Amino acid sequence: GQSLGDNVAMDFPSGTNGDLADLVAAYPLAWLTNNGPAGFFATPLPLIAETGPDGAVVALIGHCSRRNAQVAALRADPRAQILFMGPQGYVSPALVSRPHWAQTWNFAVATFEVTVAFGEDSETLPAVRLLTEHAEASQGRPWQVEDAGERLPNLLSRIISFRATVHATDARFKLGQEEDVDVLREILAAYPDPVMAGWMRRLNADRLDTDDAEAIIGETG
Numbered sequence: 001g002q003s004l005g006d007n008v009a010m011d012f013p014s015g016t017n018g019d020l021a022d023l024v025a026a027y028p029l030a031w032l033t034n035n036g037p038a039g040f041f042a043t044p045l046p047l048i049a050e051t052g053p054d055g056a057v058v059a060l061i062g063h064c065s066r067r068n069a070q071v072a073a074l075r076a077d078p079r080a081q082i083l084f085m086g087p088q089g090y091v092s093p094a095l096v097s098r099p100h101w102a103q104t105w106n107f108a109v110a111t112f113e114v115t116v117a118f119g120e121d122s123e124t125l126p127a128v129r130l131l132t133e134h135a136e137a138s139q140g141r142p143w144q145v146e147d148a149g150e151r152l153p154n155l156l157s158r159i160i161s162f163r164a165t166v167h168a169t170d171a172r173f174k175l176g177q178e179e180d181v182d183v184l185r186e187i188l189a190a191y192p193d194p195v196m197a198g199w200m201r202r203l204n205a206d207r208l209d210t211d212d213a214e215a216i217i218g219e220t221g
């Protein structure tokens with residue numbers, strides 16, 4: 001996929017636009033944070049990514065309580081950060097046969113610098129429906145917002161939607177790319193969390209596939 005670009009910090013491998021969009025989709029609960037004259041605010045909220053033609057995350061859609069003091073703070077100054085924590089976990093030396101290999105911690109995280117614009121009343125229902133459809137996609141009979149029945153107008157009156165436009169992205173996918181392939185294979189073979197192992201395979205697919213191809217050529221050549 002396409003690289004995330006020059007606005008991404010490169011302290012750790014950054015993955016691709018597709019990796020980041022999938023991270024947000026798989027781990028939608030994020031921290032919306034900001035700081036202003038009223039102090040610091042941080043609210044955990046599930047958010048849905050809006051992507052551009054190249055697959056990059058260009059905005060994050062969500063909603064929150066109208067009574068949340070952060071709403072007034074963001075109306076006064078709409079600048080904010082949104083932080084996502086994806087898969088993460090400790091990697092023990094017990095998984096690796098190489099002498100003196102040291103422990104590490106793998107993770108996939110992302111921070112977005114955004115400006116937050118709150119929607120009109122007519123935009124609240126579409127925002128809630130967007131999140132509901134995403135969250136219910138795996139259900140055999142997905143629940144729909146209208147299933148709330150006569151409670152729906154009262155529920156909608158209590159919340160307000162927003163669109164956070166992305167200005168900069170810092171995505172960090174530390175998932176074994178720095179390891180030698182033989183060490184990575186040992187970790188993958190014994191790692192106890194299959195979800196984390198899946199992300200590690202994804203971010204190292206080019207190296208693992210190349211190694212497999214070379215092994216097959218060596219066996220059959």
